[in-house]
Amino acid sequence: MREQCCAAARWLGWELAAVGRTARSAVRHPGPERDTMVQSLKAAAAAIIAWTLTGWWLKAPLALMAPWTAVALVTSTVYRSLRSGAQQFAVIVVGALWASGALAVTGNSTLGAMTITLPFMVLLGNYRRFGSQGIYGATTALFVITYGASTVSDVGHRLLETLIGAAVGVAVNAFVLPPVHLRSVHDNLQAMAGRSGELLAEVAEGLRAEDGLAGAAGWHDRAWRLGQTAQALADARQWTTESLRFNPFRRLRHHVSLPPPAEVDAAWERVGGHLVAITRTLARAANEDTPLPVPSSAYLARWADVAQQAGIVCRADAEIIEGSGRPQALRDQRDAALQEAMSAHRSLTTDFHREDGTAVAVGGELVVETQQLLGELAALSDSPAPAGLHTRKREQR
Incomplete structure (x- = not known):
């Protein structure tokens, strides 16, 4: 029991520490934490405004509908709102019309109205055209049934309260620091390039070691996981495109740095796909059960020179994507490393024919990829x- 209490205390400490780090990050610099904080405060403000309009000014009998709707519509993008x-x-x-009709049919019986309403509304809520908003039909019906009013005036009030809440939520999200997801694309692009470079540097260092292919399986796993970063990049691109639709942000702030x-x-x-192919070839060559012969250590060391320079490029x-350092100096460094990599690759293309027997097959795969x-x-x-490399840029020309 004491050990369980200690474990719970440690878990609580970790959670509180994580909350503290998140709060400090939200206050100190831009990022996902600050975005979440801003959207949360906007949702709270929208709810207060909606309640003020319906409960205090219009004296609506069920003013809860307005702030409830407003909170739900302060979402991650204006388009989504x-x-x-x-x-x-x-x-x-x-939901309001169906629940009101059910109350009228059952003589304002709460249980009877729920029996008629909820099965249909829950099924309707799963209709894909309503998306994640489908559940609000059933909850609205519950509000109407619980309140117990089914007159035309009461139904009109429910719809007016909902409309006011929706208008307030959309307006607050669109005109008060409207969310634009631009950093995510930059962050994921930087991660893709940086992780590719780190992998190439690790492969180059490993191949120069005495047991050069010992880490080949781990390299292939890291290359395969680059696909997850590529998927995160695709998702971020979709969020960026959506967040700019119907968003006045670009008209209000012209200094936005687009991705x-x-x-x-x-x-x-x-690039990630080629790294997967390269590391798969190395992993197969390192596999003791594979019939593929391993190229000579000298050949792998020469290939490591290419990988090292390619890693510097990445x-x-x-x-450059991060925006750190001097851009021109980084571009000069990149161009020099790319030229070194291509020069080393040309030498490698000549040398792989000297490999013994079927080791040429593995060497050839490495050369092509x-x-x-x-x-x-x-x-x-x-x-x-440079000549000899059939890049997509030249194909497009």
Whole structure:
């Protein structure tokens, strides 16, 4: 029992520490924590305004409907607020009318009205056109039934309260620090480039060791997990596109730094795919059960030179995306490393024919995938790709 109490106390301490870190992060610098804090305060303000309009000014008999609706519509994007507002109002209209009709049919019997209303409204709430707002039909019906009024005037009040709450929620979300999700794309692009560079540097260092392929399985796992970062990047891009729809932010603040074009996302996703292929080849060569012969340590060391320079290119891109350091110096460093990588790759292309027997197969796979990897990195650069690399930039020309 004492151990359980100690464990619970430690867990509570960790949670409080995490809450403290989150609060400090929200106050000190921009980020997801501050975005969450701002949206929460906006939802609370929208609820207070909606209650003031309906409960204090209009003296509505069930003013709870307005703040309840307003809170639900302060969502992550203005577009989503508008879409959710239309869905919610539609389903609330159905819930209020159906519940009022059920009360009239059952003679204001609460149990009878619930029996008639709830099965239908819960089923209707799962209709995909209503999205996540479908549940509000059933809860609205419960409010109406519990209040016990079914006259036309009462139904009109419910709908007016809902409409006011929806209008307040959408207006607050759209005109008070409207949410724009731009940092997420930058953050995920930086993570994709940085993790690619770290992986290439680790592979290069490992291949120069005595047992060069010992970590090949771990490298392949890390490369495979880059796909999760690519998916997070795709999700962030979708959020960015949605958050700019119907958003007055760009008209109010012209200094918004828009993320790079979507073609950059696709290029880094392809870089991750080539890293998966390269590390899979190395992992198969390291597998004791595989019939594939391992290239010579000298050949792997020469390939490590290519990987090291490619890793420098990726890490420079990560710093450029982050905006840290001097951009021109980083670009010069990137271009120099890319040229070194391509020069080393040309030497590697000549040398792999000297490998013994079927070791040429593994060496050839590394040469081909590395060539495509360097081609993608060259396409991401402002400088033209050197001869011999068939980059997508040249194909598009």
